[in-house]
Amino acid sequence: MADFDAVVVGAGFAGLYMLHKLRGLGLTCRVLEAGSGVGGTWFWNRYPGARCDVESFSYSYSFSEEIQQDWNCSHRYAMQPEILAYANFVADRLDLRRDIGFGTRVSAAHYDEQQQYWFVDTSGQGSFRARFLIMATGCLSVPKVPDLPGLANFRGEVLHTADWPREGYDFAGKRVGVVGTGSSGVQAIPIIARQAGHLTVFQRTPNFSIPAWNGPLPESQRQQMKNDYRALRTKARNSYAGDYADEYYLSILEMTPEAREEAFEKRWREGGFNYQYAFRDLMDNAAANELAADFVRRKIRAIVRDAATAERLCPRDHPIGAKRLCVDSEYYETYNRPNVTLVDIKSDPITGFSADGLKTRSTRYPLDTLVLATGFDAMTGALTAIDIRGRRRESLKDRWRDGAGAYLGLAVAGFPNMFVITGPGSPSVLANVILAIEQHVEWLGDFLRHAKAHGITEIEADAAAEDSWMAGVRDSADRTLYPQANSWYMGANVPGKPRVFMPYVDGFQVYEAACKEVAAAGYRGFHLARATDVAA
Numbered sequence: 082m083a084d085f086d087a088v089v090v091g092a093g094f095a096g097l098y099m100l101h102k103l104r105g106l107g108l109t110c111r112v113l114e115a116g117s118g119v120g121g122t123w124f125w126n127r128y129p130g131a132r133c134d135v136e137s138f139s140y141s142y143s144f145s146e147e148i149q150q151d152w153n154c155s156h157r158y159a160m161q162p163e164i165l166a167y168a169n170f171v172a173d174r175l176d177l178r179r180d181i182g183f184g185t186r187v188s189a190a191h192y193d194e195q196q197q198y199w200f201v202d203t204s205g206q207g208s209f210r211a212r213f214l215i216m217a218t219g220c221l222s223v224p225k226v227p228d229l230p231g232l233a234n235f236r237g238e239v240l241h242t243a244d245w246p247r248e249g250y251d252f253a254g255k256r257v258g259v260v261g262t263g264s265s266g267v268q269a270i271p272i273i274a275r276q277a278g279h280l281t282v283f284q285r286t287p288n289f290s291i292p293a294w295n296g297p298l299p300e301s302q303r304q305q306m307k308n309d310y311r312a313l314r315t316k317a318r319n320s321y322a323g324d325y326a327d328e329y330y331l332s333i334l335e336m337t338p339e340a341r342e343e344a345f346e347k348r349w350r351e352g353g354f355n356y357q358y359a360f361r362d363l364m365d366n367a368a369a370n371e372l373a374a375d376f377v378r379r380k381i382r383a384i385v386r387d388a389a390t391a392e393r394l395c396p397r398d399h400p401i402g403a404k405r406l407c408v409d410s411e412y413y414e415t416y417n418r419p420n421v422t423l424v425d426i427k428s429d430p431i432t433g434f435s436a437d438g439l440k441t442r443s444t445r446y447p448l449d450t451l452v453l454a455t456g457f458d459a460m461t462g463a464l465t466a467i468d469i470r471g472r473r474r475e476s477l478k479d480r481w482r483d484g485a486g487a488y489l490g491l492a493v494a495g496f497p498n499m500f501v502i503t504g505p506g507s508p509s510v511l512a513n514v515i516l517a518i519e520q521h522v523e524w525l526g527d528f529l530r531h532a533k534a535h536g537i538t539e540i541e542a543d544a545a546a547e548d549s550w551m552a553g554v555r556d557s558a559d560r561t562l563y564p565q566a567n568s569w570y571m572g573a574n575v576p577g578k579p580r581v582f583m584p585y586v587d588g589f590q591v592y593e594a595a596c597k598e599v600a601a602a603g604y605r606g607f608h609l610a611r612a613t614d615v616a617a
């Protein structure tokens with residue numbers, strides 16, 4: 082059995098930075114990664130059109146001046162191959178690979194209370210013992226395969242966006258069906274439509290999508306951003322969304338109708354998430370939200386020529402922003418193509434499959450290929466897939482049966498020395514997730530340095546502190562419109578998963594201040610013990 086100070090699970094952006102940080106603390110570390118390369122979700126999500134919805138200059142590490150100056154992003158929003166290349170660039174630059182075990186899927190992790198060690202098991206790649214177990218398993222890493230009736234009868238190819246063939250896929254001339262119209266579907270559909278013979282989109286729920294207006298970054302702009310990095314990163318660090326765009330400076334309800342229309346139009350023209358974050362009342366006032374939603378519906382009707390198709394694409398069942406906004410490139414325009422059909426499977430549900438197609442209640446659709454863009458068991462799926470057992474062999478899956486939670490979104494009572502990077506109860510996916518990762522890794526790094534300096538061998542969240550933290554997370558979410566959507570933020574996209582709003586909604590900057598305050602108060606809410614304390 083191999084021995085380390087820490088085992089880190091996952092070599093995405095969280096695992097890579099965590100490894101670098103642990104090395105800096107003089108701790109030995111092994112990163113265990115199921116994939117054959119670094120990059121996490123960007124390693125697996127290779128579907129056509131896969132792209133980040135956070136702008137390139139934000140969606141990058143800020144901890145190394147050298148890295149941020151030496152890396153060149155090519156577009157306003159980076160495509161998946163470029164993000165994967167960036168993860169590899171960082172891994173090479175920091176010489177991280179030698180401490181990563183690739184092709185290693187963690188199957189179990191059990192805590193030994195007497196020894197204060199985690200025992201980590203893998204599927205055939207050995208066992209490990211470590212004082213600390215750091216879960217860098219990502220929020221969007223376990224693909225959700227829907228239980229479509231009779232899918233096993235289908236003899237065509239079935240692909241999932243989040244587990245895409247590495248060699249790519251040729252849609253030329255094929256009859257393709259796509260199920261799922263979240264971000265992945267919205268990004269993939271325009272590209273597939275350009276290649277396929279015919280594309281049929283099977284939509285259960287329409288989503289709101291804002292144009293990305295993506296394009297190459299001119300060298301002058303790239304240089305300007307690099308020169309301004311210090312100020313941009315500081316602004317991001319002090320913001321709600323962990324981004325450097327201006328935010329919360331307009332109130333929808335306080336504007337005149339003319340000014341409001343102009344403001345929506347301006348954000349639509351600018352593209353991306355600022356359509357949401359520019360307005361301070363969009364997520365907490367239903368009337369304000371409806372005005373913003375109505376503007377997007379009017380845009381859809383203006384873009385999509387067939388009136389019935391346009392109506393089917395107009396979301397009505399949730400407040401805009403309560404499900405993550407999609408950021409698209411010619412998504413709505415795609416429905417003007419003669420080779421694209423939109424089917425509403427809420428009113429005409431899928432009833433089964435034959436060898437060569439899909440059947441809804443009313444119609445048969447011959448297909449060669451079915452693409453599932455059906456999302457993820459988000460935020461907790463990768464954790465509950467592992468047999469994690471803490472004190473008294475309690476399993477994390479059981480602990481989270483009625484809803485996931487963690488003190489500061491980082492540590493779970495009863496699971497000492499285990500930390501979850503961007504876990505439930507932290508800003509994670511509501512912030513620029515790379516900055517959310519950096520903040521967690523840095524805070525945890527300080528905590529582990531403190532532990533080392535004081536001979537602390539066991540760190541555990543206090544159960545009452547965790548309950549009170551999660552009650553705060555829920556109360557804050559309940560003051561917003563977020564819980565009104567059946568979103569993956571709520572666990573609502575996975576049948577049987579408890580519906581608890583998981584991310585921290587009060588803002589990245591408020592969260593970071595709370596974490597600093599906990600540290601300044603001697604890590605309030607944590608029990609710290611030395612091996613001798615336990616033996617005594």
Ligand code: NA7
Nearest residue numbers: 227228261262263264265266285286405454455456457569
């Ligand atoms: P999402 O946003 O969870 O979208 C999944 C889509 O798949 C959504 O339209 C779902 O419809 C649909 N879906 C899921 N299950 C089914 C079944 N059983 N039948 C029909 N349709 C189904 O996942 P994405 O991968 O697009 O994006 C996830 C995040 O990744 C995204 O927000 C970015 O942050 C990156 P529903 O809405 O549930 O009716």
